[in-house]
Amino acid sequence: MTVDSLRPPAESGSPAPFYRAVGKEVETFRAAARRGSPVLLKGPTGCGKTRFVEAMAHEFGRELITVAGHEDMTSADLVGRFLLKGGETVWADGPLTRAVREGAICYLDEIVEARQDTTVVIHPLADHRRELPIDRLGITLSAAPGFQLVVSYNPGYQSILKSLKESTRQRFVAITLGFPTADVETDVVAREAGIDESTARSLVALGAAIRGLDGSALNEVASTRILILAGGLVAEGLGLRDAVQSAVVEVLSDDPDVIRALGELADAVLPRP
Template sequence: MTAHNHATVLENHSAAPFYVAVGDEVEVFRAAARRGLPVLLKGPTGCGKTRFVEAMAHELGRDLITVAGHEDMTSADLVGRFLLKGGDTVWVDGPLTRAVRTGAICYLDEIVEARQDTTVVIHPLADHRRELPVDRLGTTLSAAPGFQLVISYNPGYQSVLKNIKESTRQRFIAIELDFPPPEVETEIVAHEAGIDAETARLLVTVGNAIRNIDGAPLGEASSTRMLILTGGLIAEGLGVRRAVQAGIVETLSDDRDVVRALGELVDALLPRP
C-alpha cells in the first residue's frame, strides 16, 4: 500500500463489524453482490455507510479495499503508476486494480470529491464489461470473480458543482441510508462506545435535537459517528456535559455564537448535575 492512494485494506479475518440494519439495505446489497452489480450508497456523513460496507464484505467473505475520495485524486491513484524502486522503474497497482485482480470489494468513499475525469475510469467496471483498462501497461483486466464496486456520497452536503454524473449514476444500484431511528441508534452508540443504554439514549436525544434545528448554519449534522466518539469520552470517565461539549458542540462549528446556542440547547436537554 502506498501513501498516495489513501487506500485501506480490510482483510476478512477479523470479527464481524457491528451493524444494525434499519431497512432492507442488507437484502438489496446481497442481491446486487450475487449479480456483481455496482452499488451507490447515498446518505449523510457519519450515518454508517462505511460500517455497512465493512459488514457486508465480512458476511460475503470478501476482502475490502477502501479509498477516500479527495479533490487531488487522479486516475493513477486508483489504477496504478510506475515508481522508482532501488534504481529500477516498477509498476505498482493502485487500489482499484488490486481489487479487480483479487476479487475484493472496492469502496470509493465520497467519490464526488474526486475530479470527474478521474471517475470515468470506473465506467467499464460498472457495466456489463466488468473490465479495467490499464493504459500505461497497454492491457485491459477482467474483474476476478467476487469483485464488486461500491461508491458513496452525501447528496445533502455536496455542492451543485460536485455531483455524480448521470452517465456514472445510471450504472449503479442505489441504496439510501440515513441516521437510524432513536432506539436503533441508542443500541449502536451503547455497543460501540461501551456505555450504558441510558447514557447512550441521552446522547441520541442531543443528536436528534441538533439535527432538527431549523435553519441552523451547520455544515454537517450531529452524526452517529460523533455520538459514538462522545460516548467513548464518557466511557473514559469524562463528565457527560464536558464530553458533549468536546465531542459534539465544539466539533460542529467554530462560530462562537453557534457554539453558544448549541451549548444552551444541550444544557436544556441534559440533567442537572
C-alpha cells in the same frame, strides 16, 4: 489518497463488524453482490456507510479495499503508475487494480470529491463488461470473481458542481442510508461506546434535537459517529456534559455564537448531573 485494506474473516479471524440495519439495505446489497452489480451509497456524514460496507464485506468473506476520495485524486491513483525502485522502473498497481485482480470489494468513499474525468475510469467496471483498461500497460483486466465496486457520497453536502454524471449514476444500484430510529441509534451508541442505555439515550436525544434545528448555520448535523465519540469519553470517566462539549459542540462549529447556542441546547436536553 488514503487506502485501507481489510482482510476477509478467514484470514483475520476478526469478529463481524457491528451494524444495525435501518431499512432494506442489507437485502439490497446481498442481491447486488450476487449479481456483481456496483452499489452507490447515499447518506449524511457519520450515518454508517463505511461500517455497512465493512459488515457486508465480512459477510461475503471478501477483502475490502477503501479509498478516500479527494479533489487531487487522479486515475493513476486508482489504477496504478510506474515507479522508480533501485534504479529500475516498475509498475505498481493502484487500489482499484488490486481489487480487480484479487476479487475484492473496492469502496470509493466520497467519490464526487474526485475530478469527474477520474471517475470515468470506473465505467467499464460498473457495467456488463466488468473490465479495467490499463492504458499504460496496454492491457485490459477482467474483474476476478467476487470483485464488486461500491461508491458513496453525501448528497446533502455536495455542491451542484460536485455530483456524479448521469452516465455514471445509471450504472449503479443506489441505496440511501440515513440516521436510524431513536431506539436503534441508542442501541448502536450504547454498544459502540460501551455505555449504559440511559446515557446513550440522552446522547441520541441531543443528536435529534440538533438535527431538528430550523435554519441552522451548521454545515453538518450531529452524526451517530460523534455521538459514539462522546459516549466513548463518558466510558473513560468524563462527565456527560463535558464529553458533549468536546465531542459534539466544539466539533460542529467554530463560531462562538453557534457554540454557545449548541451548549444551551445541550444544557436543555441532557439530564442535570
